[in-house]
Each structure stands twice: as structure tokens, then as C-alpha cells.
Amino acid sequence: MEHSFSLPNSGHNYDAKASKLGMWLFLYTELLLFGGLFMVYMVYRALNPDAFLIASFNLNVWLGTINTVVLLTSSMTVAMSITAIQKGNSKLSLILLALTVAAAVIFLVIKYFEWGAKIEHGFWPGMDHFTNLPFGEQLYFYLYFFMTGLHGLHVVVGMVFILIVMKKIKNGSQNKNKNQLLENSGLYWHLVDLIWIYLFPLFYLIH
Amino acid sequence: MTGTSASQPSYLDVTKGLFSWIFTLDHKRIGLLYLYTVGSFFLVGVILGVIMRLELFNPGADIIEAQTYNQVFTLHGVIMVFLFIIPSIPAVFGNFFLPIMLGTDDVAFPRINLMSWWLYVIGAIFALGTLIFGDGPADTGWTFYAPYSVKTGTNVSMTVLAAFVLGFSSILTGLNFIVTIHRLRAPGMGFNDMPLFSWALYATSWIQLLATPIIGITLLMILAERVLGIGLFDPAIGGDPILYQHLFWIYSHPAVYIMALPAMGIVSEIIPTFSQRTIFGYKAIAYSSMGIALVGYFVWGHHMFTSGMSGPSAWIFSLLTFFVAIPTSIKVFNWLATLYKGSIDIEVPLLYALAFIFNFLIGGLTGLVVGALAADVHLHDTYFVVGHFHYVMLGGTGFAFIGGLHYWFPKMWGKMYNKAVAKLAFAIIFIGLNILYFPMLILGVMGMPRRYYDYLPEFHTLNQVSTVGSWIMVTGLIIMLVNLFIAHRKGKKAPDNPWNGITLEWQTKSPPPLYNFDKMPKLAKGGPYNYPNAKNS
Amino acid sequence: MEDSYHITGYAEHFGTWVSLILLTFMTVFISVFGADLNTLTVATALFIASVKALVVAYYFMHLKYDPKIYRIMILIVMSMFVIFLIMLIFDYLTR
Amino acid sequence: MNASNFVEGVDLSLYVILGISVFFLIAITFVMIYFLFKYRKKNNPVATNIPHNTLLEIVWTVIPTILVLIMFWYGWIGYKPMLTAPSDAMEIEAVGQMWKWTFKYPDGKVSDSLVIPIDKPVKLNLKSIDVLHSLYIPAFRIKRDVVPGQDFMMWFTGQKLGTYDIFCAEYCGQLHSYMLSSCTVVSEDDYNNWLTSGPNLSNEHPGLTLLKTNACLSCHSRDGSRIIGPSFKGLIGRQEVIIRDGNREEIIVDEEYIAGKIKNPNTSEVETYQAGLMASYGDILSDDDIKNIIDYISTL
């Protein structure tokens, strides 16, 4: 519909700052979403410190460390891809994003094998071995599956997000002057990284 | 470009057809979509409420079975909380008037706004879908306390999912409003020149944004336990049901301020308009909203005083609970002072606003009673609590909602309702409310627990009084709705500014054009409520 | 665009990455080999994690160059969350 | 004399807060109506803008602050004594389950209503075997949640002879409102008599006693009628459909099945009944008990 008068501050204008603010606000909700789980973790760990310690020995610290490195690297490539596009180098930006997606895939594959190994050993809710675990250790594994599962889901969402942005860069709708969407997906990706930064010591490095 | 104002069609007329509504990006239409949907679910909730009252008219089984009763109060609670009162004022009036009051033409993210309405609809379908799918609606109470919510065979999963989706919708609304307020205020309008309704919405939005994720994840945990067997609250393996309560109330206490703050915002608009003078203590009212929102995060434990919480925790939570009462009382006193030396026009919206103060006082003061540790041990989970929250939610927020509806009705549709009938409806609703809920307070002091399908004979009389009150109230509601419906159909045309209001929504036409203004709105000099005709002291 | 924004250089990103990797190895090392820290290991692990988080937020997420309001907001949100944690665990520790 | 030692503290906090509240309610309402009349448009056509008044605002911040601190204080001192039971309190175990209270006395007496001696502190150790309940004695102004997996207690001293209602105040499912019992305060002598009067259910079948004390009968009828679970009448030898591991199976109920069901009710479920409601009694009933129960069921 055509209109004859338009207000200076309008909800119909493209406003990079607004969209960035919106993204940050959304990230807060994500932080608190995981925050709820961290609360549960804290309480149960305080109530069952020994069980958590023993249960944590079932995880492989090295796989966890590799995954941490993978995620940190992908965070760097996303950050660099933003620099690239801001400097007008869309091609480099695309390459860096592709690397990010590749890292995400590596992360998920490693997680798949980790979970797979757990399930093979019967550490899945409801399996015989699992239900015979001592008091408190079951809670550890419930939390482990719940939190890393939810995190994995976020990795997938972040990946999809980045793929969409890649398409937009290719067709030019994200460019040197207009790249808030890329920045936002970068922010989201860093958040996924941030959460992992806490999950890693809390599950793998209990001593 | 120069458009003459006459050539601008109103937002109601620009396009026609169902699709132009359900896929609209116009914040005003989205506000109306919310009004119609929220209103319909509210009526469903009212019917369920009345069914409960009928069952409780006499002790023993009368019209429904125990299990059905339990499902009815759960569905009533879920509908009233998640489908009615939380979205009510922000999503209806906030959507419609926030951009206009700020002097802009839409919210910051119109598409997200539409999406949040759709999420609301999907959530509502889930919530009511339990009537058809699975073994009937949940029978856990709206609090879904574990471990019962994990054990029962009713369709808790779907209800919980509904609450999750609705939470998402509420988060998106909050996010949208915060960005709108930060980025889209008319040039020259600082934070302290915003109308108080915007301030109230700002505080509310922060609660929606930061508290809702917690209930989201908590409900997911219940879902995970029911569906996948991930028993995080299962006492048999060392889980703690009380932890669930902590998490639930970390959201649900702040949520009561999601319900109350926007209502206070509406009252802060209505009172200066009908007093025709500036509001008393603008900053105190604005900042106390933020104060309530902030302190409100840290008092959740007052719902758990008898649940085995430690003594030191209990007194910290109790003390903090009392501290939230202070910003609230500041607001009440400011409203009173605004009446002082005003030039008061007793119109329907003002009546609702003043009734709000009265009811909210009863609700708030009974809140103080249950905030005190000793008294709460006696009164927790009795009808006293039921009385308390109906007074604040229905007597407070509900009244502010209807007050807002009467206040902005002429602006939204450009029509005027019959004021005499509206006043009659008001009187009936007000009397009905007090007959309905005051007896509950007494019942609570006598010791009648809530969520009781059946009760001992000594509680009989007061329950009957209360049920009669519900009939009176519904009569009033029907009169009100019919009055508004007739006005909507064939009411007289309303002027652009029927109440001589001064905030920006009264500067545009009734109903407003698609992009809200056809000329630059003028901000009032010396604050948003500085009436030029009033004397200065 | 009306106002110029800060473009972070590639080198800076790389430097950030290096420090994050170093911190990661540090925390793994402390936990796997430095068991004499005993109960402090939880605290150190969380401390290092928080440093890492801060580095990610400041450099990768660009907070350092954003207007102050972003830092204030996240500070408020995080302190709120920490108060939640404290109040929650307080109940359990005083039972 | 008050019914219990807590009545005074609780009622005091109630009266203090209600008193202040009623004062504010009346005062504010009065002022509101007065202004409404005094400054009506007719009486006061031109309003006066008064943006604020610092002194007034300080006054009405400080006064409520003081008042709420007073309210808090009375609430706390009324509550504090509830937290720790005196060391000489007599201990009784109170078990809440769907939908029945059971009180177990130290010397083995089991009763479904509470009987306590006057003027003697009583400590109830609260246990739940299924979901949340809350033991509430309005006359005593005392209430405490009963949480599965947690050892909570409540204590009080009955100070007046009489019988008082016990409610379950935490929603616990279908028959929540019927989870009633009573607390009778009697003299020391009467109490001892009652204690030694032996099991009042003596000539019953021991299986029936077990069904009663374990609340089985709140869900299973003895006369064939359907309540929450299947009736015990004619249970043995009945042909019915159960769902085990997601498969429907037709079985004929035998003693082994019943014993298994009592120990681990949730490994299978009876079709058309709600699964998951029944708690496991494996830790509560001994094999002998289960034998007795089955023996009794077979007589129905």
C-alpha cells in the first residue's frame, strides 16, 4: 500500500542496529535456557559430588578437548568471515564460512561417536546397565545427555543459519554494506561456543 | 510528499479479507488478532471457572467427577495464565498502542510480531487439543509439580508443550518491544518523555525475555522425563522434586509481574487523562516498574515456604518479598496524588482504574499476609491464596484490561459505546467480583485447602455465596460484551480525541491510518502529561 | 552506512584463537595432571572457563568495540543469573 | 488455651498484617472517593499540575518500609520455632500416599488417624512413597509438605483436648480432597490406654489389614466396582489384557503375576487403566506380607 507520509524513525526501515540488539536479546534467552540446566547441574553435583566424579571417568577427556579446539577454531573462522565481508571480500568470507560448517560437522561426528560408545556400553536411560548405576550417577548421565544433546541441537541450528547466510552472500544480498545477518549468525555461533566452554569442564574435567 | 489526511484510509479499511488479517504485518491488526483470540480463550476459561463454582456449590459430587474437576481447574489455570493474562495487555494494547505512543509506524520487527501471534495460536491449539488427544487435559494444576506430573496418565506432555510454545511467543513479543523502545522513539522523545504505559511495557518485556526461558527448559525436563525417561526429578535415583519447584517459580513469580505491570501502566495513563493534569511523580512511577521487575526476580521462594526450604532461605525470600511491596505502594500513592487538584471527569475507564486500585489493594495486601512466614504456613495452598491471586489477576489486571478496552475503544474502531450501559456493567462486575472472591479469603483463614473437589460441611455457606458471586459477575461480563459488540457494529462515530488525552495516540485519527500518522506528531512540552490548560502550581 | 564501525583485523582474531587454545590446554592440564589442587580444581576450571568466555565475548563477539550499553546489559543479565545460582544453592547448603 | 503451641505466633502475625492492611484499605479508599467528589469537573474546572513533591515521596516510601519490616518480623518469629523440634519430642512416623495417611508409633502401633497426648511435643517424621502431599492441621496452624525421597519433619504440641481435622494440602491427584484424617488430643492416661488397646483390627484377615494400612483400597475395590485401579474381586484367574514393553498380551492373572505387580507395578500395565499411578511396594511389603495379601485376595 502506498503512503504519502513517512515518519523518521520507522519500523519499516532496515536498521542494522535494531537487528543486532534483537539478536543479543535473543542470545540472553538462550543463555538462560541453558542456565536452567546449569542450575540443575549445580544442585545435583553439590548433593552427589562423588557420584559425579566417578561417572565423569566414563567420558573421554581427549575427545572433549579435540571438540573444544574444533569449536574454538570454527568461532575464529566465523569471526574472520565477518572481517572479510566488511572489507568487501565476499569470496574469502564464503570460504571461511564453509570452514566453519566443516568444523561443525566434525564436532557432530565426534559427538556421534562419543554418544554411540556410551550407548554401546549401556549408558542410555532405560538400559539395564544404566538402571543399575548407583544413586546420583544416573543423574550425571541424564544431565550429560540432556545438556550435550541440547547443545548439539544448537550446533545444527547454527549450521543451518550459516548455510542460509552463505546463500545470501552468494546472491549478493549480504555484502560489504549490509551484513547484519552474517554478524547475527556469527553471534549465534559464538554463543554455541560459549556454552560448550562451560559444558566441557563441567562434564569432562571433574577431579 | 503532501497527502491530505482525508485521502488516507484507516488501518481497518486498507485491505479486506481474512488473509489480509491473519498474515498482516500491521501492529494494529496484530493487536486486534490478539484481542479476538485472547478474548475467546478468556471466555473458555470463564466457563471452566463457572463450572468449578457450580460443582462447589454443594459438597460432594454434583455435576462432574473428581478427575474431571482436577482437569478443569488445571485447564482453567493454564488458559487463564498462559493464554489470557500473560499475553493480554502487552500483546493486545501493547502491540496496538506502543508504536503509536512512541510516534512511530510499527514495531521494530513486524515479521517477528506476526510470528509470535502464530506461535500463540499454535500453543493454544496444543493446550486445547488435550481435550481431544490423549487421555484428556492434564490434571496436575497449572504448576505441573513433579513427580505427580510425571506419573499421571493424562496428557501432560501436550499441555507442557503448549506452555513451551506460548513461552516462545511471549519472549518474541518482549524482544520486539525492547528493541522498538530503544530504536524507534520519535525524534526528541527521550526515555523520560515516554508515556508510562511504554515504561511499564519496557519493564514487562525484560521479565518476559529473561524469565521465560527458565520455565521453557524446566517444562522440557518434565517432557523429557515423560517421553524419554530422563528422570531428572525422580526421587528414586536421587532427584529432588523441590528443585523442580524452584525452577518453576523462578519463572512464575516474575510472571505475576508480567501480568501486573502492564495493568499498572494502563492505570497510569487513564488517571492523568481523566484528571486533566500531569501525573504525580512521573519518575517514581517509571522507575518503580523497573524496581519491581528487578526485585521480583529474587522472591520466588515465597511459594515454597512449607516445602522444606531451609530456615535462612525462607527468611531471605520473605524479606525480599516484602521489599517488592514498596515500589508498588509508591505507585498507588502517586495515583492518589494525581487525583488531587485534578479536574476529574468520571467516565467508565476511570471507574475501572479506581476499581483496579481498590481490588489490587485487597490482592496486594493479602499478598503481604502470605508473604509473612508464619501466616503462610497456615494459609499456603488454601483458598486464601486463591482469593489473593484472583483479586490481583482478575480484580487488578482484568479490570485494567477492561478499563483499557473502554479507554481506547473509540481510538481502535472509531466508534463510541453506550456509556450508561457500560457503567451499569461496571457496577455489576465490581460487586460480583467481591462477592465471588471475598468469601474465599475467609474460607482460607478457616483452613479450606485449594484444589479440593469436595469439602467439609463447615465450608458450605461461604462456598455458596462465592458461587452466587460468579453468576453476578458473569451477568456483568455479558452486559459489557454485548454493549461493546453493539457499539462496534453501529455505535456513533467517535471523535479523534474523546477524552481530551495528550499522549500521541490521541493526535491521530480514530481509527488510525495504516502508518499511524499522516503528519508529524507533536510532543507535549514539559513531559508527556503536561496538560497545557492546567494551572501550574 | 551513516556511522563507521570497527573492523577487527585477521591477526587479532588469530591472536584470540591462540590464547583460547592455550587456556584450553591449561585447564585440561590442571585437571588431568594437577590433581594436588584438590577441591580448587572446580574453581580453577570454572575460572578459566569464564576467562575464555570473556575472551570470546569481547573479541569474537565484538563486545569490546560495541557501545557500552551492550556490556552493561550482559553484565546485568549475568549477575542476575549468578544471583539465581547463589540463592538456589544457599537453600540446599543450609538445609 | 490455644489448640497448639503455634497458634499464638501465627495468629499474631496474621492480626498485625491484617490490621495494617485494613487501615490502608479503608484510608486509601476513603481518600480516593473524597478526591473524586471534591475535584469533580463541576467543582474544580481547572486542574493544577503538580509534578511531584520530594518530601511527600520520601514519607510514603519510608513509612511502608518500616511497616513491612514489622510485618516481616512477626512472620519470622512465628515461624522460627517450627524449624527445630525439642529434643524430648515424641516421634511418630507419618506416611502420606495416594490417598491415605498412616501413622506409625514407635512401639509398632499403626493407625490411620493421629492420637497424641496433651501438652507433649510430638515430632512427625514425614514420608511419602509416591508423590507430594502436605500434612495440614488448620486448628494447629501447621503445615508441611511430604516429599518423596526427603526426610522432613514437623512438630507441635497439642494443648487442648479435642479432635481436629487433618487435610492433605498439596495436590496429589484424583482423590486429593478425600485424603483426610484427624488428630485427637487426649490426656496422658487415655493415650496410654489407646496405645495398649492392641491392634483394633485384630479379627481381620492379616491381608486385609495390610491392604488397609497401605492404602491399596483407595485405588482397588473389594466389591468389583472400578475405582482407580482394577478391582480385587475375582482377580485371581481373571483373564485380562496387559501391555508389556509396548505389546498387548492376554494373560490369566495368577499369584506370581500379582506378586510381581506389587513389587514392580510399572513393568506392565493393565489396559484401559492409567499406568504409572501405583507406587512400587517392593521395599515396603515383605514377601510374607505379599503372601498374606494374595491369600486375602483369593477369598474375594
Ligand code: HEA
Ligand atoms: C497479577 C498477579 C500477582 C501479583 C501482582 C501478586 C503480588 C503479590 N503476591 Fe502473589 N500470587 C499470584 C499472583 C500475583 N501476586 C498467584 C497467581 C499466586 C498463586 C500461584 C499458585 O500457587 O497457583 C500468588 C501467590 C503468592 C504467594 C504464595 C502463597 C502460597 O502459595 O503460600 C505469596 C507469598 O508471599 C504472594 C505474595 C505476593 C506479594 C507480597 C505481592 C506484592 O507484589 C503485592 C504488593 C501490593 C501491595 C502491598 C498493595 C499496595 C500497597 C499499598 C497501598 C501501600 C500500603 C502497603 C504497605 C504498608 C506496604 N503471592
Ligand code: HEA
Ligand atoms: C487471569 C486469571 C484468572 C481468571 C480471570 C479467573 C477467573 C475465574 N476463576 Fe480462577 N484461577 C486462576 C486464574 C484465573 N481465574 C488460576 C491461575 C487458578 C489456579 C489453578 C490451579 O490451581 O492450578 C484458578 C483457580 C480457580 C479456582 C480454585 C480451584 C481449586 O483450587 O479447586 C476457582 C474456584 O472457584 C476459580 C474460579 C474462577 C471463576 C469463577 C472465574 C471467572 O469465571 C470469574 C468470572 C469473570 C468474569 C465474568 C469477567 C471479568 C472480565 C474480565 C477480566 C475482562 C473481559 C475481557 C474480555 C472479554 C476480552 N479459579
Ligand code: CUA
Ligand atoms: Cu495427598 Cu493431596
Ligand SMILES: [Cu+2]
Ligand atoms: Cu509469587
